Amino acid sequence: xxxxxxxxxxxxxxxxxxxxxxxxxxxxxxxxxxxxxxxxxxxxxxxxxxxxxxxxxxxxxxxxxxxxxxxxxxxxxxxxxxxxxxxxxxxxxxxxxxxxxxxxxxxxxxxxxxxxxxxxxxxxxxxxxxxxxxxxxxxxxxxxxxxxxxxxxxxxxxxxxxxxxxxxxxxxxxxxxxxxxxxxxxxxxxxxxxxxxxxxxxxxxxxxxxxxxxxxxxxxxxxxxxxxxxxxxxxxxxxxxxxxxxxxxxxxxxxxxxxxxxxxxxxxxxxxxxxxxxxxxxxxxxxxxxxxxxxxxxxxxxxxxxx
Amino acid sequence: xxxxxxxxxxxxxxxxxxxxxxxxxxxxxxxxxxxxxxxxxxxxxxxxxxxxxxxxxxxxxxxxxxxxxxxxxxxxxxxxxxxxxxxxxxxxxxxxxxxxxxxxxxxxxxxxxxxxxxxxxxxxxxxxxxxxxxxxxxxxxxxxxxxxxxxxxxxxxxxxxxxxxxxxxxxxxxxxxxxxxxxxxxxxxxxxxxxxxxxxxxxxxxxxxxxxxxxxxxxxxxxxxxxxxxxxxxxxxxxxxxxxxxxxxxxxxxxxxxxxxxxxxxxxxxxxxxxxxxxxxxxxxxxxxxxxxxxxxxxxxxxxxxx
DNA sequence: GCAAGTGGTGCATTTTTTGCACCGGTTTTG
DNA sequence: CAAAACCGGTGCAAAAAATGCACCACTTGC
Numbered sequence: 102x103x104x105x106x107x108x109x110x111x112x113x114x115x116x117x118x119x120x121x122x123x124x125x126x127x128x129x130x131x132x133x134x135x136x137x138x139x140x141x142x143x144x145x146x147x148x149x150x151x152x153x154x155x156x157x158x159x160x161x162x163x164x165x166x167x168x169x170x171x172x173x174x175x176x177x178x179x180x181x182x183x184x185x186x187x188x189x190x191x192x193x194x195x196x197x198x199x200x201x202x203x204x205x206x207x208x209x210x211x212x213x214x215x216x217x218x219x220x221x222x223x224x225x226x227x228x229x230x231x232x233x234x235x236x237x238x239x240x241x242x243x244x245x246x247x248x249x250x251x252x253x254x255x256x257x258x259x260x261x262x263x264x265x266x267x268x269x270x271x272x273x274x275x276x277x278x279x280x281x282x283x284x285x286x287x288x289x290x291x292x293x294x295x296x297x298x299x300x301x302x303x304x305x306x307x308x309x310x311x312x313x314x315x316x317x318x319x320x321x322x323x324x325x326x327x328x329x330x331x332x333x334x335x336x337x338x339x340x341x342x343x344x345x346x347x348x349x350x351x352x353x354x355x356x357x358x359x360x361x362x363x364x365x366x367x368x369x370x371x372x373x374x375x376x377x378x379x380x381x382x383x384x385x386x387x388x389x390x391x392x393x394x395x396x397x398x399x400x401x402x403x404x405x406x407x408x
Numbered sequence: 409x410x411x412x413x414x415x416x417x418x419x420x421x422x423x424x425x426x427x428x429x430x431x432x433x434x435x436x437x438x439x440x441x442x443x444x445x446x447x448x449x450x451x452x453x454x455x456x457x458x459x460x461x462x463x464x465x466x467x468x469x470x471x472x473x474x475x476x477x478x479x480x481x482x483x484x485x486x487x488x489x490x491x492x493x494x495x496x497x498x499x500x501x502x503x504x505x506x507x508x509x510x511x512x513x514x515x516x517x518x519x520x521x522x523x524x525x526x527x528x529x530x531x532x533x534x535x536x537x538x539x540x541x542x543x544x545x546x547x548x549x550x551x552x553x554x555x556x557x558x559x560x561x562x563x564x565x566x567x568x569x570x571x572x573x574x575x576x577x578x579x580x581x582x583x584x585x586x587x588x589x590x591x592x593x594x595x596x597x598x599x600x601x602x603x604x605x606x607x608x609x610x611x612x613x614x615x616x617x618x619x620x621x622x623x624x625x626x627x628x629x630x631x632x633x634x635x636x637x638x639x640x641x642x643x644x645x646x647x648x649x650x651x652x653x654x655x656x657x658x659x660x661x662x663x664x665x666x667x668x669x670x671x672x673x674x675x676x677x678x679x680x681x682x683x684x685x686x687x688x689x690x691x692x693x694x695x696x697x698x699x700x701x702x703x704x705x706x707x708x709x710x711x712x713x714x715x
Numbered sequence: 716g717c718a719a720g721t722g723g724t725g726c727a728t729t730t731t732t733t734g735c736a737c738c739g740g741t742t743t744t745g
Numbered sequence: 746c747a748a749a750a751c752c753g754g755t756g757c758a759a760a761a762a763a764t765g766c767a768c769c770a771c772t773t774g775c
Contacts, residue, residue: 110459112419128753141733143753152417155499160753162741170499177495181488188484192462192477388693435722448764450722469721469772 113185115149116178118142119157123175127164176247180387183249187390194391200229201392206237206251208309208379209335210355216255219403223396230392238307246384252393255400257309257352257377266385269401272376275310276356276366278342278349285348286365293317293373294324301348302338303328309377310350317374352377354407379404420492422456423485425449426464430482434471483554487694490556494697501698507536508699513544513558515616515686516642517662523562526710530703537699545614553691559700562707564616564659564684573692576708579683582617583663583673585646586655593672600624600680601631608655609645610635616684617657624681659684661714686711 118135125131128146132139150156157171167175190201207216212234220232237245239258245251247264254265257273277291285291285299297318303326304311311326318326329347332338338349342364350369358366381400383389389397425442432438435453439446457463464478474482497508514523519541527539544552546565552558554571561572564580584598592598592606604625610633611618618633625633636654639645645656649671657676665673688707690696696704 112422115419127751129751138734139752140735140754144732144755147754154496155503162752164752169502173495173498173502177491181491184484184488188480189461191480195476195480196462386693386695434720436720445765446721447723447766451724451763454723467722471721 118145179249190390199227202231203393203396204233204251205253206235206242206245207255208257209236210352211255214357215354223399252389253397255381258380264385265382267380267382269381269404271379271404273352273379274368274371274376275350275374276353276368278351278366280346281363281365290370291367292370296348297324299348300329302330305331305333313377425452486556497697506534509538510700510703511540511558512560513542513549513552514562515564516543517659518562521664522661559696560704562688565687571692572689574687574689576688576711578686578711580659580686581675581678581683582657582681583660583675584655585658585671585673587653588672597677598674599677603655604631606655607636609637612638612640620684
């Protein structure tokens, strides 16, 4: 949540209270969080349900819980709030202020080089725009989109999900990263069988790189993915290479070989390992805030320009 | 507007007042329409602008008018209200009520046979769903969509417009309609040159049929579109055929030849006259109410099934 | 220059919302 | 099994917010 101020906007007040009750799980708990008496809050909720025409909470002995109608309402509340924020950003935009906020859920690989560079370039032209960037796996990224917690997702993901509108897609072959002295370093393209015979590190099962490697290795006999080191953090794995000579696997968009003179990066043969799909997307049918829409457009052209 | 009741919903109260002021053109006039004092209304407006952070009205000596920020807000208001209506329809849908409202802006040709049949079939399964159907030309139809006054548009329109999301498109050749005894009646396909040599009626300039005819006739020499009778109403033109022997031009979707035994309908040669495009669409990016979305889906399959 | 518009404001009044003290209920706890 | 700890809901008086009324300053049209 990036509410800079405790913005009021009376017409959203009820919605705030409702969200508070949902978070707290009971009206009394919520009332403590929100500087209001339980009785007053209770009456607001009841009055809202009255006007709305349907109950939105199940009353349980230990508190309240959303019923299906409430789930729909919650989605409406989030959508409505994000829409209102977009409206404000549009208005401030036309009075020349050029402010806004862009929130991104992305794969880890984008964090070290690609996104910092893109965001810095964008902010050089729009210094009033703020960003929030968070690493999320494929599932969490989609959930964030549908909860309006993120505007844009940029993830490696072989599946296309419901409610995920693909704005741009590109395939990237997995690269093997090793020291320049490594026996395989002089080959322009690495066979998977060769790579796996050397000591290697690999990301954990939930990350796309590992899934693609496993899928490919299953077609081979006598070799398998057997990492000496396994981690969820590409950052950790990259640094580990400074201490022990190992092959690691990564998408090239997460690398910047110019600044790593001791290391070389070579693509795995695409006939061995299917390339990963980098998917840029948003919540289906949603109209993004101006700043996010513009940044998205820039991202698309940056992705097109990638090697 | 199909507000069955003067629904309250406190969080939309300000929006209602704002819309009232926009309609009336001045705060005082609006206050009379809406059972409130000018001073109270004035304060609501001012307070809203305060909380919103931007003025939305220009104060003129003779009243108020929306500024650009206000235009954006107005669009948000309409979108927000329609969204809330959709939410309610979804909620009532899941409690088994099966209510809803579908509003359609369409070309005249759809009014006599096609839409009545489709709507009747739909309502036979969903008797709680109400419809509003209005004939609109291409421009008005798009405006209605963007003002959330209609959910669905079904218009003959050779151009694709901004904010108009085409859900289904189909081409229909123009048909020439004449009495069974007409000299051209035994030809399976009519040449435009032949048709125009006989006395004919034609729709007025703003209708798609006329535009297509004129465009085609311009390529010919020595014949032109010179209707004896010109009208905006296909209904009138069809009935006129009972009194005087003339060729009229119409899209087949607007005809039902089974019930007109004296008349025959023959397609104009497509090499003479470009077919008209029947476009089914909605406002770009909008999520339709359940009832409208379902009816839209039915419309698509009905259009696919057309000869 | 005057009448008829307009938006805006101070103040008393009305309406709405809130806080407090409870009630009746279920679950947890000793 | 009873007491304690929750829970949502309610009557009533106090506090807060919205409203109506009378009026101001201003512009426009005659």
